[in-house]
Amino acid sequence: AKAEERNSYRFFMPTTRASVIDRLSLEGDLRHAIAHDELVVHYQPLVELSGGTIIGAEALVRWQHPQRGLIPPDEFIPLAEESGLIIDIGEQVLRQVCRDLGRWRDSGLQAGRISINLSARQFRRDGLAASIHRSLTESGIGGRQLAFEVTESVVMHDLEHTAQVLTEIRELGASISLDDFGTGYSSLAYLRRLPIDILKIDRSFVRDLHLEPDAAAIAHAVIAMAHKLGLGVVAEGVECAAQLALLREFDCEEGQGFLFSRPLPPEQYAIILKQGR
Numbered sequence: 001a002k003a004e005e006r007n008s009y010r011f012f013m014p015t016t017r018a019s020v021i022d023r024l025s026l027e028g029d030l031r032h033a034i035a036h037d038e039l040v041v042h043y044q045p046l047v048e049l050s051g052g053t054i055i056g057a058e059a060l061v062r063w064q065h066p067q068r069g070l071i072p073p074d075e076f077i078p079l080a081e082e083s084g085l086i087i088d089i090g091e092q093v094l095r096q097v098c099r100d101l102g103r104w105r106d107s108g109l110q111a112g113r114i115s116i117n118l119s120a121r122q123f124r125r126d127g128l129a130a131s132i133h134r135s136l137t138e139s140g141i142g143g144r145q146l147a148f149e150v151t152e153s154v155v156m157h158d159l160e161h162t163a164q165v166l167t168e169i170r171e172l173g174a175s176i177s178l179d180d181f182g183t184g185y186s187s188l189a190y191l192r193r194l195p196i197d198i199l200k201i202d203r204s205f206v207r208d209l210h211l212e213p214d215a216a217a218i219a220h221a222v223i224a225m226a227h228k229l230g231l232g233v234v235a236e237g238v239e240c241a242a243q244l245a246l247l248r249e250f251d252c253e254e255g256q257g258f259l260f261s262r263p264l265p266p267e268q269y270a271i272i273l274k275q276g277r
């Protein structure tokens with residue numbers, strides 16, 4: 001009974017206190033994970049919608065926790081962003097992608113364009129383009145093989161600074177995608193002021209595409225607008241044939257989603273690349 005009382009004590013602590021402790025332990029674990037290579041990159045194939053060919057992939061980080069298994073990014077990216085650990089994570093992801101691209105090249109595989117997510121913190125710090133340049137040089141990978149994804153919330157902090165950094169990244173040969181398009185604020189202003197190559201239509205529009213005329217109208221209009229602006233379009237979260245049929249009808253050229261493939265470990269992505277040719 002004594003032990004029970006002692007154990008139950010913590011439940012009476014203010015919840016904020018408990019969450020501070022949780023946070024600190026997660027942050028410590030995450031530091032350890034970064035130092036011990038527990039972060040892995042999976043690749044979700046990017047598909048050409050007309051023919052079904054794989055033309056690249058999106059790199060998505062996961063935490064291979066020794067006890068808790070594979071932890072999805074939503075559970076640690078926000079904390080990594082707050083604590084600044086995202087800087088190290090971002091560099092590890094970039095280096096991992098360049099290493100994988102080098103391996104695929106050496107085994108004669110055409111891996112296509114690999115896109116990497118960038119967070120707000122990475123932009124606020126100087127030297128992002130320089131660090132990308134370093135990773136490319138170290139691995140002998142051409143900038144053309146990479147695309148970088150930014151969300152509206154990332155770019156809206158400091159439009160001028162962002163435009164400058166995106167331009168530097170583009171000068172390395174990489175392309176720029178605006179991620180989760182349609183979910184942020186004043187999206188259209190960014191399109192005019194930022195050097196962007198590709199729009200990624202957010203999953204929420206694709207999800208309701210075949211169910212709600214409004215979602216279909218928005219998706220259709222976004223695709224047409226992107227084309228008029230000379231931008232490419234990627235639909236994310238394509239899960240069923242009905243969505244695919246509509247996207248094709250609207251002339252959307254590229255897509256990703258569970259209909260084609262879930263994100264895969266690098267070895268498995270290599271296998272489907274081989275099969276696809």
Ligand code: C2E
Pocket residue numbers: 044059060061072073074077090093117118119179180236237238239256257258259263
């Ligand atoms: P995101 O950039 O929007 O990535 C797409 C997310 O949608 C991925 O979740 C992917 O697994 C999921 N997804 C893809 N197709 C489908 C589908 O057909 N249906 C459904 N329901 N989901 C689909 P994931 O891998 O859990 O990543 C979540 C978010 O974490 C990403 O959203 C991105 O914002 C962030 N993230 C992932 N990797 C990195 C990274 O290396 N750096 C940074 N800064 N953020 C990352």
Ligand code: CA
Pocket residue numbers: 058117149179
């Ligand atoms: Ca993304």
Ligand code: CA
Pocket residue numbers: 179180200202236
């Ligand atoms: Ca997205």
Ligand code: CA
Pocket residue numbers: 180
């Ligand atoms: Ca998202």
